[in-house]
Amino acid sequence: LAKTTQPISMDSYEGQEVNITCSHNNIATNDYITWYQQFPSQGPRFIIQGYKTKVTNEVASLFIPADRKSSTLSLPRVSLSDTAVYYCLVDPRMDSSYKLIFGSGTRLLVRP
Amino acid sequence: GAVVSQHPSRVICKSGTSVKIECRSLDFQATTMFWYRQFPKKSLMLMATSNEGSKATYEQGVEKDKFLINHASLTLSTLTVTSAHPEDSSFYICSAGDRPNYGYTFGSGTRLTVV
Numbered sequence: 506l507a508k509t510t511q512p513i514s515m516d517s518y519e520g521q522e523v524n525i526t527c528s529h530n531n532i533a534t535n536d537y538i539t540w541y542q543q544f545p546s547q548g549p550r551f552i553i554q555g556y557k558t559k560v561t562n563e564v565a566s567l568f569i570p571a572d573r574k575s576s577t578l579s580l581p582r583v584s585l586s587d588t589a590v591y592y593c594l595v596d597p598r599m600d601s602s603y604k605l606i607f608g609s610g611t612r613l614l615v616r617p
Numbered sequence: 618g619a620v621v622s623q624h625p626s627r628v629i630c631k632s633g634t635s636v637k638i639e640c641r642s643l644d645f646q647a648t649t650m651f652w653y654r655q656f657p658k659k660s661l662m663l664m665a666t667s668n669e670g671s672k673a674t675y676e677q678g679v680e681k682d683k684f685l686i687n688h689a690s691l692t693l694s695t696l697t698v699t700s701a702h703p704e705d706s707s708f709y710i711c712s713a714g715d716r717p718n719y720g721y722t723f724g725s726g727t728r729l730t731v732v
Contacts, residue, residue, distance in 0.1 A: 541723075548623070548710045548723030549661070592660070605651060605712065605721055607661040 507532045507595040509608040516614050523580045525611050527593030530574045537596040538569060538576045542589045543610070549592060553578070588615045619645050621713045623724025630701055630731055638696045638727045640711030646691035647713035651721070652684075655708040667694040701731040 510528045517523045529538065537556050541549035553560055555567040555576070566579040580587060592610040597603055620643040630636050640650055648669045653661040665675045665686050673686035683705075685697040694713070698705055708728055714721035 546708065546726065546728065548621075548712075548726045551722065603649065604663060604666050606663060607653075609660050 507536060507597070508606075509593045509595060511591075511593055511608060511611045513609060514612040514614070516616065517583055518616050519584055520582050523583050523587075523613060523615075525578045525580075525591055525593075525613070526575060527578070527608075528575045529593070529595050532573050532595055533597065535598055537598060538567065538573075539594045539596045539605075540565070540567065540576075540578045541592045541594065543592065544589050552591075554596070583613075583615045585615050585617065587613065589613060619714070619722040621711065621722045621724045623711050623727055625727060626725060627728040628730070630729070632702055632731055633700055635697055635699045636701055636729060638698075638709055638711070638729075640694045640696070640713065640724050642692045642713045642722075645713075647694075648691060649714065650688060650694040651712040652686060652694075652696050653710045653712065655710060655726075661710060664696075669694075698729065701729070703731045705729065706731045 507529045539554040540552045542552050543549040553562055553565045553567045555569050557569050560567045568577040590610040590612050592607050594605055622641045622643055624639050650667040652664045655661045663676050664679045665673045667673045667686045667688040669688045669691050675681045683699055688694040708726050710726045711724040712721045
């Protein structure tokens, strides 16, 4: 299973764009990259998932370079409610012992 | 979208008693469910993988006789914390999915406090 590494914490201000980068050097060919958001005392919430290049949805964009050894979650114009922990996971779909392993996550604090 | 319901949301029990936590997939069938525990300010730690109709697979260091997992149907998995002790107090979260194209869906979590 590929291990992920993210910054422990990040600070930002309302209205700014926030980019959180995750490294996953030993990602396997069939693995996907998934990002989750977690608020205190709640379960993680799916944000976005991708395999390569760029994926965009209504809340975020995900950039994955050609070598797929890293990925960047981009949150446009953050608000105070985006203060949360963000987890990058490698989704080993073709692994017979499929399981989702969480890394340390990035604690994002959005200030007024 | 996929919804996973987890109950209870919080429970307080006396030391030595057992507590059951339910995890239900409401609008899809889940052959696999995951159980996690999370301590304050820490990441989620995978405890076990629950497979419908078969025995759960426990992660190293997780006592299977203490954390009993039953996945008797495609929509329900239960975690029973047996003979609970204060050190078992934690936030327990389940996750279910048979739709990898949409990611796995997590329950809202159960805050267990053992007194």
